[in-house]
Amino acid sequence: MALSCARGLGAAAADAQFVARLTASAAAGDLLSGAALHAQYAKAHVPPTTFVANHLLLFYSRLALPALARRLFDEMPRPNVFSHNALLAAHAREPSLSLELFARIPDPDVVSYNTLLAAFASAGLAVDALRLLSSMRRGGHAVDGFTISSAVSAVTGTAIASVAQLHAYAVVSGLDSYVSVRNSLMSGYGKGMLLDDAERVFTDMDDCTRNHVSWNCMIAVYGHHGHGRKAMELFQDMARRGFAPDACTLASVLSAFATAKDLVAGTELHCRLMKSKFTRDPHVASGLVDLYAKCSRVQDAWKAFSEVDKPDLVLWNTLISGYSLHEDFSEEALLSFRAMQRAGFCTDDCSFVCVISACSNISSPSQGQQLHGLVIKSDIQGNHISVHNALVTLYSRCGKVVEAKILFDRMTERNTVSYNSIIAGLAQHGHAAEALKLFEPMLNSGYEPTGITFISVLSACAHTGKVDEGWNYFNSMKQKYGIDPCEEHYSCMIDLLARAKKFEEAEALIIKMPFSLSSVGWTSLLGACRTHGNMVLGARAAQEILHLSPSNASAPVMLSNMYASAGKWEEAAKIRKLMRDQGIRKKPGCSWIEVGRRVHVFVANEVSHPRIKEVYRFLEVMSEKMRHAGYVPDIRWALAKDQAAEGEIRLRHHSEKLALAFGLMNTKEGEPILVMKNLRICRDCHNAIKIISAITHREITVRDTHRFHCFSDGSCSCGDYW
Structure with missing residues (x-):
C-alpha cells in the first residue's frame, strides 16, 4: 500500500508500517527495496519523526553505507524556539491545526548520534566518529554507554591515544561501569598492541559483571597478540567459572593459535572438537580454516571448510582469504x-x-x-x-x-591504510618524491602513521638515496610516534645506506639491531654489495647469512653471480660446488606476461613455449635495431665462461626479454606492456629494455622482486638507482 494512502491509518501506524518494512529490507541486506521505501516516503511529503529518521540511519548503517547515513543525519532539520513559537501562533489562529506536526519534525537525539557513531565504527572512520562525538557533547546530548562503546570501536586500531582518552572520559562520567564499555576498551587496547592495559581492564571487572562477551573478547585479544597458550588457559578458566564455551569462544581460541601459527595446539583442539557438533558450525570452521591457512596447510583448510553443510558468507570469505x-x-x-x-x-x-x-x-x-x-x-x-x-x-x-x-584522489573517505597503500605503490614505482610528499598531508589529516607507513617511507628514501631524510624518519618512529622499529625497518635502513655506498654504517647498524641475529640485515647488505661490486664485504655477508640460515639459497647464488660477473670463475665454481654438496638449489628464474587474458610464462633459454621460435627471430631483428641505437651487451651478466658471441645469445634469451618480445609481437602498437619476474632484473636487461622502450615508443613496466621499473622513451623511473 502506498505510504500516501497509509496516512489514513494515522501517523503512528504509518510510521510503524514503514519501519517494519524497512527493518525487513535491512535484515535481507536489500538496499534497493529499502531505498525505494525511503523514496516513496519522501514523495508522500510526510516529514519523518526522529523515530523514523533513526531507523533510516540504522538501515543505511547496517548496509555499511556510512556516507549515506551521515548525509541523512546532516539533513535532519534542527527545530528551534522560533519554529516552535510560529507553530503555536498558527495553532492559536487555527485550532484545527494539529500540534502533532511539530512532533514529526526530525531532531537528532541520542539514538541518532549513536546509530551514526556505530556506522562510523563499522567503517573504521575514526576521525569522523570523534568529530561526531564532539558535536554531540556540544549540542548538550547525554552520552551513554553505547556512545562510548561505538566511539572506542571506531578508533580501535588507528588512534590508540584516543582509546585512552575515551577511557578516561568513561571513568570520570561513571560510564565505565557498563560491561559493554569495558569490553570495547579491552578490544581497543588489545588491537592497539597494549596488552597490559587490556588485561588490566579485564582483571578489574567483577566476576559477576563479566559476561560471555567479556571472556570472548579477552580471548580474542590474546589471539590478536599471538598468545595461543594464554588464550587456551583463559578458555579453561572460563569453563571452570561456569561459562559454557560457545562457537564464538572456540573461534577466538583458534584465532589465537592461528596468529601464533601454533599448529600443534590448534590441531589438538580440532581433534577434541571432532566428536562434537562444533566442527560443523560455520563460525568454528572459519577459525579452523584460518588456522590451517596461516600454518601453510592449505589442503587441511579446504577440508575444514568442506565439512560444513551450509557455509555462510564469513566462512566463504575466510577460505578466500586463506587462499590469498x-x-x-x-x-x-x-x-x-x-x-x-x-x-x-x-x-x-x-x-x-x-x-x-x-x-x-x-x-x-x-x-x-x-x-x-x-x-x-x-x-x-x-x-x-x-x-x-x-x-x-x-x-x-x-x-x-x-x-x-x-582512485586514491577520488576517495571521499580515507584512513591510515589508504595512505599506506598509495605511498607504498608510488615508492615501488619510483615516484619516491611524490610518495614522501603524501606523508605530511596524511599527518595533517589526523591519521597516525603505523609501522607499515614507515616501511614505505624508508623504502622510498632507499630508492632515491635520501640518507639524511631516511635517518630522520627512522629516528622519529620511536621518539615522535612511539613505534619500535622492527627488522623490516632496519632492513630498509641497511638497504638505504648500502645503496649509497655507506657500507661501514650499514654493517654497524646490523650489529646494533636489537634483535637476535637473523639473516635479514645481511641479505639487504649483500644485495647492495652485488650492485656495487663490493666482493669482500659481499663474501662476508654471504657467510653470515649461511651461518644463520644454512638452507638460504639466495646468498650463495648472489655471491656466485658476483664472482662470475667479475670473471672470477674459480671462486664462482667453488660456490656452486658447495651448493651442490649441501643440496641447495637455485630458484629458477622466470618471467610472465598476460596477453589476451592468458598468462604466458618464460624461463631463460625457453624451448617449451609453442611460439618460442617466433620469439627468438623477433629478438634477433630487435637486437640489430638496438645496436644501431647504441646498445652494447654487458657480457658480465651472462654469468658463464663463454665466448662473447655465446654470452650475447645467453643475454638475449633472458626470461624478461623473451616475455617482453612476446608482448611486443602480440599487442597493438603503443599499447603499454607489463612483465613480471620472480627474481631481480639484471643490469643488461635493464639497459636493453630502456632502449627497446625508445625504439618501440612503448611504456614498458617490469615488476621484479624489489620494485617496478617503468621504462619510457629510453629511461627508467628508477633513475638507474636500484
Missing part, C-alpha cells in the same frame, strides 16, 4: 569467489578485499579490471574504504600506479 595468503593458491581464491557467487551469496566488502588481494598476487590487469567492474556494479561501491584500499594496492601491483593515484 599463498601466491600459489591465488587462482583457487578466484575460483572460490566465483563458486560463492554461484551459491547465491551477495558479496560484501570483506569478500571483495580478499579476492582483490588474491588478484594482486598474480598481478593480472584483466582480472583486476573485472573485479573493479563488479565493485562498481555492487551496492557497496563508493562507500567502503577497505575495498578501495585493496583496489589501490591492486592497480599498483599491476603496474598501473597512475590509475591507483586517480
Whole structure:
C-alpha cells in the first residue's frame, strides 16, 4: 500500500508500517527495496519523526553505507524556539491545526548520534566518529554507554591515544561501569598492541559483571597478540567459572593459535572438537580454516571448510582469504569467489578485499579490471574504504600506479591504510618524491602513521638515496610516534645506506639491531654489495647469512653471480660446488606476461613455449635495431665462461626479454606492456629494455622482486638507482 494512502491509518501506524518494512529490507541486506521505501516516503511529503529518521540511519548503517547515513543525519532539520513559537501562533489562529506536526519534525537525539557513531565504527572512520562525538557533547546530548562503546570501536586500531582518552572520559562520567564499555576498551587496547592495559581492564571487572562477551573478547585479544597458550588457559578458566564455551569462544581460541601459527595446539583442539557438533558450525570452521591457512596447510583448510553443510558468507570469505595468503593458491581464491557467487551469496566488502588481494598476487590487469567492474556494479561501491584500499594496492601491483593515484584522489573517505597503500605503490614505482610528499598531508589529516607507513617511507628514501631524510624518519618512529622499529625497518635502513655506498654504517647498524641475529640485515647488505661490486664485504655477508640460515639459497647464488660477473670463475665454481654438496638449489628464474587474458610464462633459454621460435627471430631483428641505437651487451651478466658471441645469445634469451618480445609481437602498437619476474632484473636487461622502450615508443613496466621499473622513451623511473 502506498505510504500516501497509509496516512489514513494515522501517523503512528504509518510510521510503524514503514519501519517494519524497512527493518525487513535491512535484515535481507536489500538496499534497493529499502531505498525505494525511503523514496516513496519522501514523495508522500510526510516529514519523518526522529523515530523514523533513526531507523533510516540504522538501515543505511547496517548496509555499511556510512556516507549515506551521515548525509541523512546532516539533513535532519534542527527545530528551534522560533519554529516552535510560529507553530503555536498558527495553532492559536487555527485550532484545527494539529500540534502533532511539530512532533514529526526530525531532531537528532541520542539514538541518532549513536546509530551514526556505530556506522562510523563499522567503517573504521575514526576521525569522523570523534568529530561526531564532539558535536554531540556540544549540542548538550547525554552520552551513554553505547556512545562510548561505538566511539572506542571506531578508533580501535588507528588512534590508540584516543582509546585512552575515551577511557578516561568513561571513568570520570561513571560510564565505565557498563560491561559493554569495558569490553570495547579491552578490544581497543588489545588491537592497539597494549596488552597490559587490556588485561588490566579485564582483571578489574567483577566476576559477576563479566559476561560471555567479556571472556570472548579477552580471548580474542590474546589471539590478536599471538598468545595461543594464554588464550587456551583463559578458555579453561572460563569453563571452570561456569561459562559454557560457545562457537564464538572456540573461534577466538583458534584465532589465537592461528596468529601464533601454533599448529600443534590448534590441531589438538580440532581433534577434541571432532566428536562434537562444533566442527560443523560455520563460525568454528572459519577459525579452523584460518588456522590451517596461516600454518601453510592449505589442503587441511579446504577440508575444514568442506565439512560444513551450509557455509555462510564469513566462512566463504575466510577460505578466500586463506587462499590469498599463498601466491600459489591465488587462482583457487578466484575460483572460490566465483563458486560463492554461484551459491547465491551477495558479496560484501570483506569478500571483495580478499579476492582483490588474491588478484594482486598474480598481478593480472584483466582480472583486476573485472573485479573493479563488479565493485562498481555492487551496492557497496563508493562507500567502503577497505575495498578501495585493496583496489589501490591492486592497480599498483599491476603496474598501473597512475590509475591507483586517480582512485586514491577520488576517495571521499580515507584512513591510515589508504595512505599506506598509495605511498607504498608510488615508492615501488619510483615516484619516491611524490610518495614522501603524501606523508605530511596524511599527518595533517589526523591519521597516525603505523609501522607499515614507515616501511614505505624508508623504502622510498632507499630508492632515491635520501640518507639524511631516511635517518630522520627512522629516528622519529620511536621518539615522535612511539613505534619500535622492527627488522623490516632496519632492513630498509641497511638497504638505504648500502645503496649509497655507506657500507661501514650499514654493517654497524646490523650489529646494533636489537634483535637476535637473523639473516635479514645481511641479505639487504649483500644485495647492495652485488650492485656495487663490493666482493669482500659481499663474501662476508654471504657467510653470515649461511651461518644463520644454512638452507638460504639466495646468498650463495648472489655471491656466485658476483664472482662470475667479475670473471672470477674459480671462486664462482667453488660456490656452486658447495651448493651442490649441501643440496641447495637455485630458484629458477622466470618471467610472465598476460596477453589476451592468458598468462604466458618464460624461463631463460625457453624451448617449451609453442611460439618460442617466433620469439627468438623477433629478438634477433630487435637486437640489430638496438645496436644501431647504441646498445652494447654487458657480457658480465651472462654469468658463464663463454665466448662473447655465446654470452650475447645467453643475454638475449633472458626470461624478461623473451616475455617482453612476446608482448611486443602480440599487442597493438603503443599499447603499454607489463612483465613480471620472480627474481631481480639484471643490469643488461635493464639497459636493453630502456632502449627497446625508445625504439618501440612503448611504456614498458617490469615488476621484479624489489620494485617496478617503468621504462619510457629510453629511461627508467628508477633513475638507474636500484
